Amino acid sequence: MSRVKEIYDKAKADDMIIYEDLVCFAVLCDASLGHMKVYPQKEYRYMSDFSDDDLEHIFIVASYGATMGFEAFKAAGTNIVQNSLDDVFCLDVVPRYQDDGITLGWDATEPSPDELATTADKIQEAHAEGATLGAGDADTGSSVAAESGDGGIDSTGKEESRSSASKNSDDQWQEKYFRRIP
Amino acid sequence: MAEMTQEEQMAQIKANCPFCKIVSGEYPSTKVYEDDVVLAVMDIRPAAKGQVLVMTKEHHPFLPTLPPETFAHVFKVARDLSGAVAKGSIAHGTQLYIASGQAAGQTVMHFYLYLIPRSEGDGLFMDSLPIGKVEPDKLAEAKKILSHNMKISLGKRFGTIEDTYNEEQLFSLMDQNPQVKEMILQNSDGFKEALPKNPQLSQVFKGIDVDAFIEKLKAREASGGGSS
Numbered sequence: 001m002s003r004v005k006e007i008y009d010k011a012k013a014d015d016m017i018i019y020e021d022l023v024c025f026a027v028l029c030d031a032s033l034g035h036m037k038v039y040p041q042k043e044y045r046y047m048s049d050f051s052d053d054d055l056e057h058i059f060i061v062a063s064y065g066a067t068m069g070f071e072a073f074k075a076a077g078t079n080i081v082q083n084s085l086d087d088v089f090c091l092d093v094v095p096r097y098q099d100d101g102i103t104l105g106w107d108a109t110e111p112s113p114d115e116l117a118t119t120a121d122k123i124q125e126a127h128a129e130g131a132t133l134g135a136g137d138a139d140t141g142s143s144v145a146a147e148s149g150d151g152g153i154d155s156t157g158k159e160e161s162r163s164s165a166s167k168n169s170d171d172q173w174q175e176k177y178f179r180r181i182p
Numbered sequence: 183m184a185e186m187t188q189e190e191q192m193a194q195i196k197a198n199c200p201f202c203k204i205v206s207g208e209y210p211s212t213k214v215y216e217d218d219v220v221l222a223v224m225d226i227r228p229a230a231k232g233q234v235l236v237m238t239k240e241h242h243p244f245l246p247t248l249p250p251e252t253f254a255h256v257f258k259v260a261r262d263l264s265g266a267v268a269k270g271s272i273a274h275g276t277q278l279y280i281a282s283g284q285a286a287g288q289t290v291m292h293f294y295l296y297l298i299p300r301s302e303g304d305g306l307f308m309d310s311l312p313i314g315k316v317e318p319d320k321l322a323e324a325k326k327i328l329s330h331n332m333k334i335s336l337g338k339r340f341g342t343i344e345d346t347y348n349e350e351q352l353f354s355l356m357d358q359n360p361q362v363k364e365m366i367l368q369n370s371d372g373f374k375e376a377l378p379k380n381p382q383l384s385q386v387f388k389g390i391d392v393d394a395f396i397e398k399l400k401a402r403e404a405s406g407g408g409s410s
Contacts, residue, residue: 018325019332021340026332028325031311036328047261047278055261056254057340063253064335065328066282067246067382071359072327077283080245092311096285101315104279105287106229106306116212116224119232123214123263123270131265133275 002043004088019065023057026065026093032102034069034095037083038062044089047082048132062091069095079104188375196241201292205239215263219255222263222297229306230299232271236260237294244282245293246382256295264297273299327358338385347386349395355386356399367403370396 001009011017011027018036019026029035038061044050050058062080069075075095081104083090096102111119186194196202203209205221214234215222225233236259242248248256264276279296281287300306316324334355337343347355356363362383366373374392377383387395 016325018328019336021336021342026328028321028328029311030314030316030321033316033320034324034328035311035316047264047276050261052254052258055257059253059257060339061332061336063245064332064339064382068328068331068335070283071361072331073324074361075283075285077281077286077288079282079286080278080280082278094286094311096283098285100285102312104281108227108229109231110227111224111231113212115231116226119270120212120214120224121270123232123234123266126269127215127263127266129266131269133265133268 004039004041004043007039007088008041019061021061023054024061026061029092031092032075032095032097032100034065034073034075034093036065036093038065038091038093040089045087046089046133049089058091062093065093066095069093192241195291199241199290199292201237201290201294202241205237215259217259219252220259222259225296228298230271230273230301230304232267232273232299234263234267234297235294236263236297237292242293243291244288245280246282247380248293250381256293260295260297267297268299271299273301275300331355331358335382335386339382347390349390349398352386352390352395353399353402363399366396366399 007027008017008025011025016028017025018028020041022041024038024040026036026038029037038058040050040054040058042054044054047055059080066078066080069078073095076098077096079092079094079096081092081094083092094102094104200209204211204223211221212224213221214224215236219239220236221239222234222236225235236256238248238252238256240252242252245253260278264278268274268276277296277298277300279298281289298306334343334347334351338347356366373396377387377392
């Protein structure tokens with residue numbers, strides 16, 4: 001049984017599915033009043049796996065879910081956060097309330113203009129090459145980092161090379177990372 | 183002092199919006215991608231190296247206010263950039279993050295989303311959302327409301343159910359969406375001005391005589407016919 005089917009079946013058994021159609025389903029959760037997780041019905045793992053239509057569809061559902069938080073529960077804000085729990089793409093829609101105790105922010109770093117420009121060049125280059133995150137290969141755990149194993153620039157601007165051993169490590173980490181977001 | 187028209191208000195908002203100034207070039211930025219609809223720039227205060235902001239070129243304050251074609255385009259661009267952000271940052275993945283409203287961390291009232299490179303042990307936020315923060319009775323009530331509202335709203339949006347409300351359905355919808363009802367009752371003119379600019383509300387009120395509905399809603403509330 002696919003992982004997304006397992007998630008669907010458990011949510012169904014718990015009677016927590018609040019919306020479903022042919023493309024996605026939404027499961028009520030309890031991080032805050034109105035919190036839901038929106039999953040695709042297909043076994044998508046990364047955003048880059050989505051077709052145009054399915055991508056628009058799942059974000060429309062998430063957006064409407066966010067609007068419900070404002071309209072029905074008088075939320076003061078909403079976060080929509082991509083989450084890939086259990087190897088399945090998911091959008092957490094989290095209505096936010098004043099002093100709700102949820103911390104989704106971060107301590108900002110301040111890269112230099114040169115660092116920004118260097119990274120921007122790399123991103124543009126990768127975009128021109130059509131880099132994806134495991135597109136069409138979600139079950140293998142392959143990743144861009146693994147695919148880009150022939151070198152790159154690390155955070156200090158230093159040339160970095162990746163051995164095949166580190167590629168394997170990336171694959172293992174990929175499993176760990178995408179599982180550790182609850 | 184004469185009241186500003188809505189167009190004048192929007193012009194003032196745009197004139198003071200830092201992201202509109204980035205789009206116009208008045209404020210500097212490090213561009214990553216640009217087309218007629220969106221601009222993607224490097225975040226100057228990122229959580230992680232390589233973090234990108236994808237913003238609409240037009241000023242739209244929140245996700246639900248994006249026109250449908252802009253909405254679809256923004257996410258296609260985000261999808262197409264997601265792999266590049268990870269690869270360009272030598273990260274293992276990318277996480278999309280949207281904040282709507284100040285309580286959620288939206289610092290500029292101009293729609294934008296983050297593409298955040300994620301790497302092993304980066305210690306970034308949101309690796310644990312709290313569990314069990316909603317009392318069981320409130321969770322049950324939320325399920326009832328959301329199941330009802332999402333089925334109707336999204337059914338109409340996707341054309342799987344008839345896309346017009348009758349008056350009784352609208353009253354019911356207002357009762358389940360007190361914030362919208364409150365706005366209609368307390369600021370009818372503001373609501374009527376906002377209506378055509380909000381695709382979701384426009385869909386709900388499609389084919390409805392809004393003035394007549396507002397009067398009936400007010401009369402219904404005055405007679406105690408509605409629930410809050």
